[in-house]
Amino acid sequence: MSEYVPSVESSGSIRQLFRVIKRNGDAVPFDSSKIAAAITKAFLAVEGPSASGSSRLKTIVTDVTNEVITRLQRRLDGGSSVHIEEVQDLVELCLMRHSLQKVARAYVLYREEHARKRGQETSSSHPLASAEQFSLRIHDVDGQSESLSSAQIFSVLHWACSGLPDVDPQRLFDSAKKALYDGMLASDVTNAMIIAVRPLIESEPAYTKVCAQLLLHKLWAEVTAVMSLQGQIPGAVSAEHYPVLFETGIKYGVEFGLLAPQLLDFDLPRLADALQPERDKQFNYLGLQTLYDRYFLHHNNSRLELPQTFFMRVAMGLSLNEAQPTERAIEFYHLLSSFDYMASTPTLFNSGTLHPQLSSCYLTTVPDDLAGIYGALQDNALLSKWAGGLGNDWSTVRALGARIKGTHGQSQGIVPFLKVVNDTAVAVNQGGKRKGAVCVYLETWHLDIEEFLDLRKNTGDERRRTHDMNTANWIPDLFMKRVFEDGNWTLFSPDEVPDLHELYGAEFEVRYMHYESEAQAGRITLFKTIPAQQLWRKMLTMLFETGHPWLAFKDPCNLRSPQQHCGVVHSSNLCTEITLNTNADEIAVCNLGSVNLVNHIRDGVLDPQHLEATVNVAVRLLDNVIDLNYYPVEKARNANLKHRPIGLGMMGFQDALYALHIPYASPEAVHFADQSMELLSFYAFSASARLAEERGAYPSYTGSLWDQGILPIDSLALLKRNRGSDFCTFDQEQRLNWQAIRDLIARHGLRNSNVLAIAPTATISNIVGVSQSIEPTYQNLFVKSNLSGEFVVTNPWLVQVLKEHDLWDEVMVSDLKYFDGSIAQIERIPEDIKRLFATAFEIDSRWLVEAAARRQKWIDQAQSLNLYLAEPSGKQLDNLYKLAWSRGLKTTYYLRSLGATHMEKQNAVESASNDENTSPKFCSILDPECEACQ
Structure with a gap:
């Protein structure tokens, strides 16, 4: 019987780049055909010999082999080696990812059988496998060699494990020996040790910190080498020598043209003395590797x-x-290095450099003329180059079929232009450090809205598809009312109804209905009338099928905006947490950073004093960003200096719940969301007011809601009055003395027009090692893939609790892997633990909405709110998004659902909601009378 072995195009190049360390210590070139052969044998063991040569077998073997190669290329640097066991682990993982559980099982049995046979054979004669003491010759990039002893290797591993519970340096030493060989590059030695540790993270989370320390060891050697200090500073990481590396690094950075010369004006010795090297122990592997790959300054790589x-x-x-x-730098340093707060990625990338573009996102309004459209595209490119995410408002651009006065022709609408927006985001990435990203917003009354909904579909005319661009609906309250009332909805071209773009609330409703009358009378000819529910259903269908467009609500964003006197909020940003005014002369800028909430839990409660101290420094730091920022576009500078908005947010909310032993799906979690956000906003507004006392209020302060004594909690009344109480179900309770803040603002004004916004924190939460933003835990055990490679992530809170109950063992690890990080179906785990560690898809998303609604009443901007539905249905989506609107949320972000293969494993888990029930108009998860919640 002949076995099919695919021809893999990339195997030649990967053969040259990587070597595989065999179990006897020999290094051989990578050979993808061996992977293909092993997969084929496992497949035939399941399907039988008759499957040999089938097209399905060829496809599976090719796809899985190519995925293994791709993941190896992501994981390893050029010139690196990988142990045979890690390659085989990766094959097993890829088979599981392709839903080939039976084939994966056969492959595991294949490996176990060969391991048993090896155990029966005599020990290898290779010196590294037969002796505890050994010595290797290793080489640097210049070809010079030196001796490396087993004692030196063990010393490094022992140092990396010091102070960490439940880790074993001897175990790591025994594993690392397999990956070492004579003649290897010195730079690959630490990589080999890291590779030896990484597989252990899934069974013991503390090993992620061991990996981080080994990476620090590698980094130390790299930094001392580039600074030509290897002869003066020992190869081992040393707190004693940290200061000289700092001072030398600043001087080299300036010399190499990477840092601003003004940094040399600081008192460098004093800053060096303030460094806290012991804080390097806080990092997990993913966090430090992310900094190493993308954030640290480098010269010649x-x-x-x-x-x-x-x-x-x-x-x-x-x-x-x-x-x-110098004093402020020390204060800011302690804020960042303690992980109490973390600045946004652009700030971390560029602070202190010659081009300090420190802001996170930019919001623009695109005008309805050709020069303005292409000017906006140029702005997109320039802003994206310097690591800015983009939010574009396209609601003013005329629709398909509209008249072009200059040529007497007809407009092609917005879609062809959006194709260019999409391609610009791909072409101009963010400084070569991360992908370019843009989100386009369109109001729901725009005549092109139906084509806009289809932009992310995988079918249809590719010339009218934008697969690399995000989209969002900018929905007025009147549309939602028409949906509830089963009324009709009229679509217009903005050139015929130009003022709708600038109106909201009751004024919008009056003018919109006037235009509907004009259309019915024949005085407007380019329009379309459809049932509002029909359009709503299509919006939800596309959201489920493509993840876009996101749903954001125009009226709460404007009616609660402190800056109503300065214009209109026409869109949100890339991540739906920023709600700032834009117009033809102003590009809104968001300057972001996030408080690490779990770091402020002390003795089982949220520590107000610690939180206040953090917020005071964080607000000052964010305000400095505005003045220090490099603005690629002048309209962005003008807007930012005029209004001075910042967006202080939070991360680690789920970790804080773990620390408090509160399940996410509970009234207690909703209460904590309310309590923590009220405290954060109280201290943030106070800090901005005190900063105004020192530096002056922002220039456009006069006439703002702040100036009128109206705080975000008060602006809920404005929304309720305009929308109508029948459509408002939000909570307005407050616990703190907000009159004191009103009085403080009345005396000094506010330094920042907007102060709060909860961003996704996708990368900075990885750096800090906490849960993202306000997100629930995705899975308790999973492999995370990003630009830095692939990382096993195990929930350390869960592991600790299971250890306390004597439940953490290899069987538990296997169960977690099989159930994709869920513990819901693991019978030996108590129910209270299952509730506490329920994953995102096991939590009814209405709990997420309820918690977000309690936060929203305190926030002057918005929050990036992802929603999770394991098996979405039309009724669930309808109820969920209507609930979000009625609760007063301003925006929503991604809708995430599980694939069919995941659902097969979770079919024994009870559904969180029952589609057969009929829910009232506003289904509340906290309402015991709600039928759908029973």
């Missing part, structure tokens, strides 16, 4: 920064405008 010198450099860059810059 060699890093110049260690973690603490990196945080100090960022702090220095944010202190350049301070009267006492």
Whole structure:
């Protein structure tokens, strides 16, 4: 019987790049055909010999083999080696990802059988496998060799494990020996040790910190080498020598043209003395690897920064405008390096550099003329180049079929232009460090809205599809009312109804209905009338099928905006948490950072004093961003200096719930969301007011809601009055003395037009090692893929609780892997633990909406709110998004659902909701009278 072995195009190049360390210690070139052969044998063991040569077998073997190669290329640097066991682990993982559980099982049995046979054979004669003591010759990139002893290797592993519970340096030493061989590059030695540790993370989360320390060891050697200090500073990481590496690094950074010369004006010895090298122990592997790959300054591909010198450099860059810059830099450094707060990615990328583009996102309004459209595209490109995410408002651009006065022709609508927007985002990435990203917003009355809904579909004319661009619906309250009332909805071209774009609330409703009358009378000819529910259903269908467009609500964004006197909020940003005014002369800018909430839990409660201290420094830091920022576009500078908005948010909300032993799906979690956000906003508004006392209020303060004594909690009344109480079900309770904040603002004004916004924190939460933003846990055990590679992530909170109950063992690890990180079907785990560690798809998303609604009443902007439905249905989506609107949410973000293969494993888990029930108009998960909640 002949076996099919695919021809893999990339195998030749990968053969040259990587070597595989065999079990006897020999290094051989990578050979993809061996992977293909092993997969084929496993497949035939399941399907039988008759499957040999079938097209399905060929497809499976090719696809899985190529995925293994791709993941190896992501995981390993050029010139690296990988142990045979890790390759086989990866094959097993890829088979599972392709839903080939039976084939994966056969492959596991195949491996176990060969392992048993090897155990029966005599021990290998290779020196590394037969002796505890050994010595290797390793080489640097210049070809010079040196000796490396087993004692040196064990010493490094022992150092990496020091202070960590439940880790074993001897076990790591025994594993690392398999990946070492004579003649290997010195730079690959630490990589080999990391590779030996990584497979252990799934069974013991503490090993992620061991990996981080080994990476720090590698980084130390790299930094000392590029600074030509290897002869002066020992190869082992040393707190004693941290200061000289910091001072030398700043000087080299300036010399290499990477850092601003003004950094040399700081008191460098004093800053060096303030460094806290012990804080390097806080990192997990994913966090430090992310910094290593994407954030640390480098010259000729060699890093110049260690973690603490990196945080100090960022702090220095944010202190350049301070009267006492050295003192402020130390204060900012402690804020960042303690992980109490983390600045946004652009701030971390660029602070202290020659082009300090520190802001996260930009919001633009695109005008309805050709020069304006292409000017907006140029703005997109320039802003994206310097690591800015983009939110574009396209609601003013005329629709398909509209008249073009200059040529007497007909417009092609917005879709052809959006194709260019899509391609611009792909072409101009964010400084070569991460993908370009843009979200386009369109109001629901725009005549092109139906084609807009189809932009992300995988079928249809590709010239009218934008697969790399995000989209969002900008929905007025009147449309939602028409949906509830089963009324009709009229679509217009904005050139015939130009003022609708600038109106909201009751004024919008009056003018919109006037235009409907004009259309019925024949005085407007380009329009379309459809049932509102029909359009709503299509919006939800596309959201389920493609994940877009996201749903955002125009009226609460405007009626609760502090800056109503300065214009209109026409869109949100890339991640739906920013709600700032835009117009032809102003590009809104969002300057972001996030408080790490779990770091402020002390003795089982949220520590107000600690939170207040963090927020005070964070607001000052964010305000500095506005003045220090490099603005690629002048309209962005004008808007930012005029209004001075910032967006202080949070991350680690799920971790805080774990620390408090509160399940996400509970009234207690909703209460904590309310309590924590009220405290955060109380201190943030206070800090901005006190900063105004020192520096002055923002220039456009006069006439704002702040100036009128109206805080975000008060603006709920404005929304309720305009929308109508029948459509409002939000909570307005407050616990703190908000009159004190009103009085403080009345005396001093506010330094920032907007203060709060909860961003996704996707990357900075990885750096800190906490749960993202306000997100529930995705899975308790999973493999995370990003630009830095693939990382096993195990929920350390769960592992700790299971250890306390004597339930953490290899069987539990296997069960977690089989159930995709869920513990719902693992019978030996108590129910209270299952509730506490329920994953995102096991939590009814109405709990997420309820918690978000309690936060929203305190926030002057919005929040990036992802929603999760394991098996979405039309009724679920309808109820969920109507609930979000009625609760007063301003925006929503991604809708995430599970694939069919996941659902097969979870079919024994009870559905969180029953589609057969009929729910009332506003289904509340906290309402005991709601039939759909029973």
